[in-house]
Amino acid sequence: MGNNSTAFSLPQPHLQRTKLCDMDDKELEPLYVTRREQLKQVVGSIIKPKFVQGKTLNGKEFVSFLQQILEALNKGEIPSTGSLVEIFNKAILERCLKVYKEKLEGLRLPVPVEKLQQIHEVANGEAKLLFDKQHFGKHHAVQSILKLEDEITKVYKNFLLANEYQSSKLCEARFSECEDQMDHLQVLKLPSMAKFNAGFFYCNRTFVMECVGPAKERYDHRMSKRCSSNLVLFSSRSTITSSSIGW
Known part of the structure; x- marks a missing residue:
């Protein structure tokens, strides 16, 4: 190893490499142990230690620290x-x-x-x-x-x-108003087709103008049936009344 070099040539720790993890330092090649300790010193002099809460971390503590960081990142607790x-x-x-x-x-x-x-x-x-x-x-x-x-x-x-x-709420309200108006026209003491037509025209115009939206088609159908039946009923009543008074 040169004096100005950080390169190390580590000898083989032991011939039985499959059992290295179970061996103590005293069982390893002495030169390997010496060079390994020298390598630790060089690495320690080059890198800056990691401080957490004012204390330096060793290898195991640093791994644990990284695991905590990764867990926090995965949970979204640390912005990435x-x-x-x-x-x-x-x-x-x-x-x-x-x-x-x-x-x-x-x-x-x-x-x-x-x-x-x-x-x-x-x-x-x-x-x-x-x-x-x-x-x-x-x-x-x-x-x-x-x-x-x-x-x-x-x-x-x-x-x-x-x-x-x-739409349903508004159309129902206008339809009910027209029903009330037509019911009122049906009970006139002296039926008048002119009055009926005028009332029907006003009611129908208001309904057509104000009943809008998706419910309009459904209520248009109901309104048409109601108007037709009221017109027939009013016409028959008007004819009977006219006959009874000799018109």
Whole structure:
């Protein structure tokens, strides 16, 4: 070994190499033990010891320390490059989802299904465009965009349900108002087709204008049947009344 060299040529510790792990230093080749201790001193002089809580770690303690670090990393307790990217993209995802929600929340439900679908597509496009501009990391971006699509789908389904509910609620209210109006026209002491037509026209116009959304088709059918039956009933009553007074 040269004086200025850190290279070591370690001799064979023992001829029975398969039993080395079970041997004490006194059973090993003396030159090997000497060179090994010299190597430890050289390595110790070159590297800086690892201090944890003010104490140096030996080999076993350092291994235990690394295991703790890995466990903490796996649990997400220590930020890694990947976890930081995920946190960054998660914040962007939340902003994009907020943009989408605000767009749909600007609607005053109920609205026609086609209009809700149109606003959904516009808002969805804006949210994804914002994500494309701000996301970080190709691999994590793929996962985040899938998450964004999933969240947007959930929000859209909730708006579809809310639109259905509000549409049914509004159409039912207008349908009931028309029923009450027609029932009132049926009990007029002097039936007048002109009054009936005027009342029917006003009621039908209000219903057509205000009953909107996914429930409209269903209530249009109910309204048509109700109007037809009321018209027949009123016409027959008007004819009977006219005959009884000699008109």
